[in-house]
Amino acid sequence: xxxxxxxxxxxxxxxxxKVFLECVQxxxxxxxxxxxxxxxxxxxxxxxxxxxxxxxxGDIPEGYSVSREKKERFSLILESASTNQTSMxxxxxxxxxxxxxxxxxGTRLTVT
Amino acid sequence: QKEVEQNSGPLSVPExxxxxxxxxxxxxxxxxxxxxxxxxxxxPELIMSIYSNxxxxxxxxxxQLNKASQYVSLLIRDSQPSDSATYLCAVRDPTSGxxxxxxxxxxxxxxxxx
Numbered sequence: 375x376x377x378x379x380x381x382x383x384x385x386x387x388x389x390x391x392k393v394f395l396e397c398v399q400x401x402x403x404x405x406x407x408x409x410x411x412x413x414x415x416x417x418x419x420x421x422x423x424x425x426x427x428x429x430x431x432g433d434i435p436e437g438y439s440v441s442r443e444k445k446e447r448f449s450l451i452l453e454s455a456s457t458n459q460t461s462m463x464x465x466x467x468x469x470x471x472x473x474x475x476x477x478x479x480g481t482r483l484t485v486t
Numbered sequence: 487q488k489e490v491e492q493n494s495g496p497l498s499v500p501e502x503x504x505x506x507x508x509x510x511x512x513x514x515x516x517x518x519x520x521x522x523x524x525x526x527x528x529x530p531e532l533i534m535s536i537y538s539n540x541x542x543x544x545x546x547x548x549x550q551l552n553k554a555s556q557y558v559s560l561l562i563r564d565s566q567p568s569d570s571a572t573y574l575c576a577v578r579d580p581t582s583g584x585x586x587x588x589x590x591x592x593x594x595x596x597x598x599x600x
Contacts, residue, residue, distance in 0.1 A: 405586075407588075415592075416590060416591070416592040416593065417530075417574070417590045419587060419588075422587055424586070430587075432587065464529055464530075471578070471586040472517055472518040472537075472578050472579075472586070473518065473535075473578075474518075474520050474532050474535045475520075475530075475532070475576075475588065476532065477522075477529040477530050477531065478529060479528070479529050480528070480529045
């Protein structure tokens with residue numbers, strides 16, 4: 375079974391803090407993704423990585439950065455957390471460009 | 487801008503009935519199609535993937551793809567209350583500037599009542 379894990383299920387941070395969200399997959403997948411999900415807005419792609427050290431902006435990259443130094447790990451960084459970044463953050467991985475995605479359990483981030 | 491459209495619902499069906507969930511997509515070049523189930527407060531989980539026209543069956547689930555009509559559907563036979571969830575349709579294709587980014591619909595809420 376594919377396993378995608380995320381570093382925290384729940385996280386509370388203060389405005390202005392630098393926040394790191396980590397995602398690890400154990401299936402040697404090429405592609406990894408970071409989404410946020412908000413009620414009524416669906417899944418919105420923040421960043422996408424199709425290979426180690428490669429990244430591509432998604433629909434809403436502003437205020438975020440990513441790092442992929444190793445194939446199995448994809449990190450999302452909130453440079454200076456703001457209250458409008460309060461959301462559910464979902465990581466996913468995929469074995470290839472046209473294949474299915476497997477999601478981690480999500481991190482519910484609250485910025486106060 | 488690629489679009490994937492789903493009726494938000496809720497779709498309400500009685501236990502034991504067939505639930506039919508529909509999805510249309512805008513990009514004629516789309517090549518791979520997926521259905522995910524998402525329970526409230528949880529992350530999406532893959533139910534079915536389909537790549538060619540026709541039907542694909544897996545247990546109580548059947549995915550149907552019609553590329554000419556740009557339409558993909560999910561049938562759930564013998565619906566159970568545990569099937570109550572939001573169902574997300576997703577599409578991936580190699581023509582969106584080479585980015586291969588999946589496009590998700592906003593999901594259809596399904597309620598199966600006893």
